[in-house]
Amino acid sequence: MKRNVLPGLHLSLGITLFYVGLIVVLPLSALVFKAASLGPAEYWSIVSSPRAVASYRVTAFSALIATLFNLVFGLALAWVLTRYRFPGRRIIDAMVDLPFALPTAVAGISLTALFSSNGWFGSVLSEAGIKVAYTPIGIMIAMCFTSLPFIVRTVQPVLEDLDPALEEAAQSLGGSDWTIFRKVILPLLTPALLAGLSLSFARSLGEFGAIIFIAGNQPMSTEITALLIFIRLEEYDYQAAAAIASVLLLTAFAMLAVTNWLQSRALRYTVKG
Amino acid sequence: MKRLLILGTALAALVAGPVFAQQPTKLLNASYDVARELFAAENEAFIKQNPGINIDQSHAGTSKQARAIVEGLDADVVTFNQVTDIDFLVKQGFVSKDWQKAFPNSASPFYSFPSFLVRAGNPKNIKDWNDLARDDVKVVFPNPKTSGNARYTYLAAVAYAREVFKGDEEKVEAFVKKIFDNVPVFDTGGRAATTTFVERETGDVLITFEAETRGIAKQYGKDKVESVIPSVSLLAEFPVAVVDKVAKKRGSEELSKKYLDFLYSEQGQRIAAEFGHRVLNEKVVAEFKNEFPQIRLVKVDDVFGGWDKIQKEHFASGGTLDKLYGSR
Numbered sequence: 150m151k152r153n154v155l156p157g158l159h160l161s162l163g164i165t166l167f168y169v170g171l172i173v174v175l176p177l178s179a180l181v182f183k184a185a186s187l188g189p190a191e192y193w194s195i196v197s198s199p200r201a202v203a204s205y206r207v208t209a210f211s212a213l214i215a216t217l218f219n220l221v222f223g224l225a226l227a228w229v230l231t232r233y234r235f236p237g238r239r240i241i242d243a244m245v246d247l248p249f250a251l252p253t254a255v256a257g258i259s260l261t262a263l264f265s266s267n268g269w270f271g272s273v274l275s276e277a278g279i280k281v282a283y284t285p286i287g288i289m290i291a292m293c294f295t296s297l298p299f300i301v302r303t304v305q306p307v308l309e310d311l312d313p314a315l316e317e318a319a320q321s322l323g324g325s326d327w328t329i330f331r332k333v334i335l336p337l338l339t340p341a342l343l344a345g346l347s348l349s350f351a352r353s354l355g356e357f358g359a360i361i362f363i364a365g366n367q368p369m370s371t372e373i374t375a376l377l378i379f380i381r382l383e384e385y386d387y388q389a390a391a392a393i394a395s396v397l398l399l400t401a402f403a404m405l406a407v408t409n410w411l412q413s414r415a416l417r418y419t420v421k422g
Numbered sequence: 423m424k425r426l427l428i429l430g431t432a433l434a435a436l437v438a439g440p441v442f443a444q445q446p447t448k449l450l451n452a453s454y455d456v457a458r459e460l461f462a463a464e465n466e467a468f469i470k471q472n473p474g475i476n477i478d479q480s481h482a483g484t485s486k487q488a489r490a491i492v493e494g495l496d497a498d499v500v501t502f503n504q505v506t507d508i509d510f511l512v513k514q515g516f517v518s519k520d521w522q523k524a525f526p527n528s529a530s531p532f533y534s535f536p537s538f539l540v541r542a543g544n545p546k547n548i549k550d551w552n553d554l555a556r557d558d559v560k561v562v563f564p565n566p567k568t569s570g571n572a573r574y575t576y577l578a579a580v581a582y583a584r585e586v587f588k589g590d591e592e593k594v595e596a597f598v599k600k601i602f603d604n605v606p607v608f609d610t611g612g613r614a615a616t617t618t619f620v621e622r623e624t625g626d627v628l629i630t631f632e633a634e635t636r637g638i639a640k641q642y643g644k645d646k647v648e649s650v651i652p653s654v655s656l657l658a659e660f661p662v663a664v665v666d667k668v669a670k671k672r673g674s675e676e677l678s679k680k681y682l683d684f685l686y687s688e689q690g691q692r693i694a695a696e697f698g699h700r701v702l703n704e705k706v707v708a709e710f711k712n713e714f715p716q717i718r719l720v721k722v723d724d725v726f727g728g729w730d731k732i733q734k735e736h737f738a739s740g741g742t743l744d745k746l747y748g749s750r
Contacts, residue, residue: 267623383567386739
């Protein structure tokens with residue numbers, strides 16, 4: 150029998166499969182079975198109804214904007230936290246994780262209180278003619294809040310491990326700061342950024358608690374897909390709920406798969422380069 | 423040997439457990455969101471009358487509660503704000519078919535109706551349902567798809583419009599659609615809508631049960647909000663039922679019935695009236711006469727021909743409700 154450096158493959162693989170099956174695959178297959186009990190035509194008419202499509206549009210568009218926003222500011226945040234030492238750095242570092250710990254409904258209620266037209270931010274913004282609470286902008290802000298840690302926490306360790314010698318070499322060869330960032334740092338960061346991006350996007354797609362408080366929840370304009378699923382459940386329509394949920398699930402899964410593939414390509418590129 | 427004895431005793435206790443459970447001392451009341459304080463008070467009074475009894479409360483949207491019971495929440499009794507959610511339990515075999523005959527007044531110990539709450543001084547001069555369809559009025563009520571409370575609001579608006587437009591359905595639909603167009607935000611439950619209106623200062627009028635508008639007016643004071651009662655509204659029932667399947671299993675049938683009967687007793691009714699509900703007991707009605715202004719209430723059965731019909735025509739996916747607010 151061939152001995153591995155790390156013993157216990159059979160046992161640990163068994164545990165892994167059992168655990169993933171029990172915790173992830175089983176509930177998801179229950180969902181798929183519920184949706185599968187619909188005929189294809191019925192399934193299609195549910196998932197392609199104008200209201201469902203409008204909710205996908207609202208959800209996906211807001212998730213995209215929130216993710217891009219976090220990509221820029223999450224990267225800046227990770228950059229500052231790893232590259233500089235200043236008083237209070239550890240506190241800020243710890244605060245980045247708060248959206249993970251906070252019940253999202255609490256986040257939603259606090260954000261609504263801040264951004265409603267009599268709130269601290271909202272009162273200033275509404276004088277400038279910008280309405281946030283109960284509009285699509287509110288949805289984006291809630292998504293930004295709940296998905297921020299994903300980008301920061303995936304980029305941070307890579308930034309920390311970045312070899313300063315690479316930058317020094319580039320500098321000594323006369324590269325400008327921008328060139329160094331673009332040609333040396335960014336390629337190394339790309340896989341981590343992609344991972345953070347896909348996680349952040351997937352999380353935004355499924356977010357419910359934080360959003361329903363700040364969104365207007367108007368069908369066709371500010372109704373997110375997760376709320377539509379909730380509404381179908383309230384109507385005791387389990388199958389329709391499962392059908393719409395399966396669309397979200399597939400989208401998130403496809404998104405993760407694509408970024409995984411891009412990531413492996415990017416990794417190959419950086420290793421070769 | 424000693425260990426065996428302990429094991430035997432433990433086993434015996436396990437077997438005997440269900441026998442002792444014939445006399446349960448604990449009930450679970452599954453109820454709707456905004457009734458938390460009401461039932462906390464009712465339970466306290468009931469426990470005082472029946473020492474040694476404990477009543478647990480569970481509150482959420484009633485459709486959610488009904489689903490939870492079917493999925494295993496062991497509630498002995500339900501106190502809901504929608505007949506349709508008890509009907510769902512009937513269909514699933516948890517409540518007996520003739521539950522409405524088990525208690526007086528179609529098993530509804532008190533009632534209320536959709537009513538208005540406006541800002542202090544009523545700056546937009548909102549008096550009746552037709553004011554809600556004005557261009558300059560923003561209306562706040564929760565999502566009828568997720569809140570029983572808002573279903574009554576929707577139905578009351580339809581009932582009013584049917585009277586005004588003498589049954590011209592096209593005009594009725596246009597009228598109700600205008601009201602929906604005036605809603606800036608659909609919260610998922612009654613309490614969330616209250617927060618939106620009172621705390622976030624969104625909208626000109628909040629529509630919710632009279633019981634709730636009275637509570638808010640009392641809590642926030644006359645200088646912030648005041649309640650307005652429309653010319654006509656829809657009678658909202660608060661149906662109660664013993665969850666027979668659970669009660670049989672737990673042997674709590676008798677206690678459950680006693681608990682629900684208490685809601686009809688003079689004391690139970692007085693507590694409900696104190697929480698702003700209109701009640702049946704004549705003595706209590708007379709006591710609170712000055713607090714509850716007269717209003718003409720129409721009934722679901724008279725205007726809409728029963729809940730089954732409403733469910734099919736209005737609330738089912740693709741029904742009138744979807745047409746009115748889903749088409750934007």
